[in-house]
Amino acid sequence: MPAVARTLRLTQLKEADAAWRLLDADSAPVVAGLLGHHLGGDERRVDAEEFYERLDADLERLRDQGLTLPLSAKGYCAQWRAAGFLTRRASVESRGETLELSPDAIVAIRFIEGRAAPRSSATESRLASLAAQVRRLAIDTDPDTATRIALLEEEIERIERRIRALQAGDEAPLDESRVLERVRDLLAQAADVPDDFARVRADFEALNTALRQKIVESDAAQATVVDEVFRGVDHIAESEAGRSFGALSQLVLDPALGAAFEADVRRVLDRGFARRLSPAERRLLRSFLTTLKARSAEIHDVITVFARALRRYVQSHDYQQDRVLRSLLRDAQHAGVQASPHIRPWHPIGLSLDLSAVELSTVGALELDDPAEFAATDEVTAAVVTVADLDELRALARETEIDFDELTRNVNDVLSQLPSCTVAEVLAHHPATQGVASVIGLLTLAAAQGTVDDELESVAWTSTAGVPRAAVIPAHRFTGEVT
Numbered sequence: 001m002p003a004v005a006r007t008l009r010l011t012q013l014k015e016a017d018a019a020w021r022l023l024d025a026d027s028a029p030v031v032a033g034l035l036g037h038h039l040g041g042d043e044r045r046v047d048a049e050e051f052y053e054r055l056d057a058d059l060e061r062l063r064d065q066g067l068t069l070p071l072s073a074k075g076y077c078a079q080w081r082a083a084g085f086l087t088r089r090a091s092v093e094s095r096g097e098t099l100e101l102s103p104d105a106i107v108a109i110r111f112i113e114g115r116a117a118p119r120s121s122a123t124e125s126r127l128a129s130l131a132a133q134v135r136r137l138a139i140d141t142d143p144d145t146a147t148r149i150a151l152l153e154e155e156i157e158r159i160e161r162r163i164r165a166l167q168a169g170d171e172a173p174l175d176e177s178r179v180l181e182r183v184r185d186l187l188a189q190a191a192d193v194p195d196d197f198a199r200v201r202a203d204f205e206a207l208n209t210a211l212r213q214k215i216v217e218s219d220a221a222q223a224t225v226v227d228e229v230f231r232g233v234d235h236i237a238e239s240e241a242g243r244s245f246g247a248l249s250q251l252v253l254d255p256a257l258g259a260a261f262e263a264d265v266r267r268v269l270d271r272g273f274a275r276r277l278s279p280a281e282r283r284l285l286r287s288f289l290t291t292l293k294a295r296s297a298e299i300h301d302v303i304t305v306f307a308r309a310l311r312r313y314v315q316s317h318d319y320q321q322d323r324v325l326r327s328l329l330r331d332a333q334h335a336g337v338q339a340s341p342h343i344r345p346w347h348p349i350g351l352s353l354d355l356s357a358v359e360l361s362t363v364g365a366l367e368l369d370d371p372a373e374f375a376a377t378d379e380v381t382a383a384v385v386t387v388a389d390l391d392e393l394r395a396l397a398r399e400t401e402i403d404f405d406e407l408t409r410n411v412n413d414v415l416s417q418l419p420s421c422t423v424a425e426v427l428a429h430h431p432a433t434q435g436v437a438s439v440i441g442l443l444t445l446a447a448a449q450g451t452v453d454d455e456l457e458s459v460a461w462t463s464t465a466g467v468p469r470a471a472v473i474p475a476h477r478f479t480g481e482v483t
Contacts, residue, residue, distance in 0.1 A: 018084030018104035019111075028112065030067070031085060034058055035101060036109045042287075044198075045100040047091065052077065103199040110192070129185075176273045183268070187281055190288050197295040200245055201302055207239055208306040212313065216322045245299060252292045261289050402441040403434060411445065411482050420479045424457045432461035436469065446476030453477060 014020045022028055038054055039046060046054075055073035063069055071079070077099065080086045085105040091098050101109070139151045165171040174182075251257065265285055268274065274282065313319055343349075410430035414421045423442045432438030439461055446452070453475040460470045 018102060019108040021083055022085055022105060022108040023111070025083075028108075030062070030069070031080065032109045032112045035080070035085065035105065036113065039099070039101045040106070040109055042283075042291075045089075045098045047094070048077075048088070048097040048099050051099050101198065103202045106198055176276070179271075179273045180276060183273075183277065183285075184281070187284055190284060193288075193292065197299060200299055204242075204245075204299070204302055204306060207242075208310065211310060212319075215314065215319050216326055242303065245303070249296045249300060252289070252296045258289055258293075265289075402437050402444075404441055404445070406433065407438065407441045407445060408482050411442070411478050415478060415481060420477050422457055422478070423473070423476045424459045426478070427459055427461060435461060435464040439471075443473070443476055445482055446478055449480075449482045450476055450478040 014024070022031055025031060034055060037058075038051060052073040055076070059069050059073060059076075069076075077086060081088055084102055087100050087102045089098050089100070135151075139148055142148045142151070162171065265288075269282060269286065277285075411421070411426055414426050414429050418425070423439070423446060426442055427439070434441075439459060455475045456472050457475045458470060458472050460468065463469055
């Protein structure tokens with residue numbers, strides 16, 4: 001059973017682990033070679049567009065060597081992001097994006113590089129370092145004070161013996177081969193330390209996501225976490241990962257330790273054996289502490305951003321909206337499960353739902369604004385000022401307004417011949433000179449200064465376009481002079 005359980009656990013790991021997927025991929029040499037070269041050295045994060053240009057150039061060279069690589073750099077990067085080999089982030093220096101290796105990809109690439117250039121781990125320096133750490137652990141964890149003092153006195157005596165041997169000239173410096181072995185062993189360990197910062201960042205991202213899920217999903221835990229956040233508890237920094245990183249950060253940023261380390265590095269690089277180190281090895285040793293400080297500052301910024309965002313998420317009550325949305329989604333899923341025996345998912349239900357999404361369109365539909373299109377091309381001429389003609393002004397007014405003066409004269413003219421008259425009778429004696437506007441004007445005068453009968457009458461007029469028109473309206477009667 002233990003073997004079966006272990007096999008099943010590894011089977012699940014193979015499906016979920018990006019490092020395993022990279023090692024199992026047919027294109028593993030291409031992925032490890034390209035990504036390891038561009039993102040696995042001193043430059044760990046590169047602008048996306050710049051990375052595409054570099055990668056396209058390398059892909060062309062590989063195609064010239066006979067490799068079949070049908071996709072472009074963007075196409076391969078999209079595949080590698082989906083597979084978990086690359087991590088895409090928003091750039092803090094521009095509006096673009098950056099690409100970097102995922103923690104799993106770093107593990108896989110380092111494994112492949114180790115197989116390509118294997119190095120022995122059973123070296124004298126590594127075994128001596130291991131023995132020294134075990135002895136230090138034995139001293140520091142011994143509950144018997146007398147035993148600890150005795151062990152420390154043995155160390156003092158051993159150091160004093162070395163001092164006396166050096167004074168007597170009996171102890172020579174290490175030979176060059178043993179020194180190089182120790183230096184390269186130190187460099188191998190130092191090269192792995194910066195890679196761990198990617199894993200640390202991934203751990204904090206997972207912790208941030210887990211805290212938000214705990215706030216939204218678990219009622220009991222939600223109340224506890226929310227109360228603690230309101231009280232100012234920093235769950236990110238107080239977590240196990242946060243405390244571990246805090247101790248590492250304090251050690252890296254210790255000024256005394258940093259000054260001593262840099263002084264020791266300078267002395268080592270001044271030795272004769274340092275000439276046998278490669279430029280990359282010397283650069284790694286010289287910039288090791290600076291790299292650690294930069295990566296430590298980056299992780300510290302990430303922790304600060306996550307802590308502030310979590311506090312703002314709680315204090316702004318945004319989590320309550322997410323809880324309501326989660327409840328609605330679960331209700332909808334529950335209703336869907338209940339309906340599944342009775343209706344198929346693709347069965348039309350007669351409901352059209354417009355999704356809240358940005359409309360996508362081609363960039364070719366965009367047109368640049370040309371201010372020259374609105375510039376006046378004809379020569380501007382000054383208008384000649386003339387004396388206004390009263391008759392022309394009246395004609396303009398008739399085109400836009402009802403001529404009530406004319407209508408009043410027409411009504412009073414008909415009333416001088418008849419005791420009363422209707423709108424139709426006025427139009428029979430004086431045709432509508434403004435078309436339907438004259439009819440509306442007569443109806444307005446009759447409604448204000450006449451009477452409206454229950455009887456109907458037909459009125460006729462000619463429109464301004466010369467087309468005969470007619471309508472049936474209630475009889476509007478004028479019974480006296482209108483003004």
